[in-house]
């Protein structure tokens with residue numbers, strides 16, 4: 001599994017870093033950065049993806 005953040009879309013709300021703390025972190029520009037391979041299960045990744053307010057997260061199986 002692989003996750004990706006579109007940094008052009010990310011508004012830095014940090015929701016994904018709370019819902020999937022082992023798969024996303026904030027960088028110095030206050031944008032989320034993916035951690036690969038993701039450190040969370042598929043359910044947590046889906047939760048992060050579904051709760052991103054700007055749909056910036058994509059997950060590849």
Ligand code: SF4
Pocket residue numbers: 005009010011012013014015016017024031032048051052053054055056057
């Ligand atoms: S949930 Fe979306 S907008 Fe918020 S920090 Fe993560 S990628 Fe960025």
